[in-house]
Amino acid sequence: MPHPVTPPSSDRPAHEAPTPAAAPPDGTGPVPAAVLWDMDGTLVDTEPAWMGAEETLVVEFGGVWTPQDALQMVGLPLPDAAQILQDHGVTLPLERIGERLVAGVAAAIAQGVVWQPGAREMLLALQAEGIPCALVTMSYRELADAVVAQAPPGVFQVVVTGDEVEHGKPHPEPYLTAAARLDVDITRCVAVEDSRPGIASALASGARTLGVEHIVPVLEQPGLSRTDSLAKVSVADLGRLLTGEVIDHLDARRG
Numbered sequence: 001m002p003h004p005v006t007p008p009s010s011d012r013p014a015h016e017a018p019t020p021a022a023a024p025p026d027g028t029g030p031v032p033a034a035v036l037w038d039m040d041g042t043l044v045d046t047e048p049a050w051m052g053a054e055e056t057l058v059v060e061f062g063g064v065w066t067p068q069d070a071l072q073m074v075g076l077p078l079p080d081a082a083q084i085l086q087d088h089g090v091t092l093p094l095e096r097i098g099e100r101l102v103a104g105v106a107a108a109i110a111q112g113v114v115w116q117p118g119a120r121e122m123l124l125a126l127q128a129e130g131i132p133c134a135l136v137t138m139s140y141r142e143l144a145d146a147v148v149a150q151a152p153p154g155v156f157q158v159v160v161t162g163d164e165v166e167h168g169k170p171h172p173e174p175y176l177t178a179a180a181r182l183d184v185d186i187t188r189c190v191a192v193e194d195s196r197p198g199i200a201s202a203l204a205s206g207a208r209t210l211g212v213e214h215i216v217p218v219l220e221q222p223g224l225s226r227t228d229s230l231a232k233v234s235v236a237d238l239g240r241l242l243t244g245e246v247i248d249h250l251d252a253r254r255g
Contacts, residue, residue, distance in 0.1 A: 031239045033188035035126055036178050036207060037156075039137035040075075041194040041214045043123075044147055045114040046105060046139075047074060053104030054085060057097065063089035074216050075195025077138045077168030078102070102140055109146045116214070118231030123155040125235050134178035136191070138162035138169055138198075158182050170200035175207055190238045192230075199224065208241040213250060226250040 040046045051070040058065040065088065073081050082097035090097055126133055135156050137144050140163045148156055158181045160174050167173040179186040191202035194214040202209040203223065210225045210233065211218035218226045225241055227233055227249040237247060 029236055029239045030242045031129065031131055031235065032190040032208075032242060033184035034132045034134060034179065034182045034190075035238060036134045036136050036175055036189055036191040036202070038075075038191075038193045038195070038198045039135055039139055039144060039147055041116075042192055042198075042212055043116060043119045043135075043151075045116055045214075046109065046143075046147075047215050049105045049108035050101070052108070053101050054081075056104060057085055057090050057100055058088050061090045061092075071216055075138065075169060075193075075197040077162050077197075078140060080168070098140075102142055105139075105143055106146060109143060109150075113147055113150050116212070117229050118233065120152060122230050122233065122235075124152055127152065127155050129235055131235070132157045132182055132184070134158040134160060134182055136160045136174045136178045138174070168197075169195075170197040170204065172201055172205035175202050175205035179205070179207070188242065190241055194218070210238070210241065210247070218250065220248070220251070 037043055040050065050073065054070060054073060055065040069088065073084060078098045078101065079094060081101065082094040085097050086092070086094060092100070123133065133156050135144055135148065135158070137160070139161060141161045144159050144161045148159060158178055160178045160181070162168050165173050165177055175191055176186060179189055186206045189207045191205070191207040191209045192212060193199045193202050193209060194212045195216060196219075199209060199211050199218065208225070209223070210227065212230060213226065213228045220226070223246065225247040227247065232249055233247070240247065
């Protein structure tokens, strides 16, 4: 299961200078020092694969797995998710439950990932502007690598996974680790999340945070920007978050 790591450090060779800040896309407004991305449900729609793997395990051991049970798992670190499955009657060691889940999801990802609307386009727009990106996921390295392999080449400079941090989301460690490896100030970063644990992690880290509503509602809270689709968000919009502006497409939708 997750294990402690040495203090975060940059992924760059020691002789390589940090990447300079990107110029604003329109020549005027601020841009993020980096954009830090959650994976499951935010960039790619892997939640159905997770839910299917969870249900398969519970049913195998004679239990019942409801949609409400599945919703409580969204965004959790794998050990926490394994504990919930064990509590639902999966009589396997926690580590083995985690392995079974990862294997089930990996098999689904191997068939191809479904990108969330606007996700690939945003990654390419950020790459074109020279704004670095990190993948910050509670999925393990095996799954993250499978998704990165299907992403546009070179869009992620850093990948932080659930088996590489001591404290998973909602603790801020994953996002702080990503910023440290990119050698950027976390308060000049924008984090993009869809789950409650992930949003809590991003906000606690000091990153400007955009919640993308997918399976679970993204609740209004101070300092949190919200949208129901990345297709509605531009690079310039992400820059606006650095000024303290809050974008809320969900409130506008309800209006």
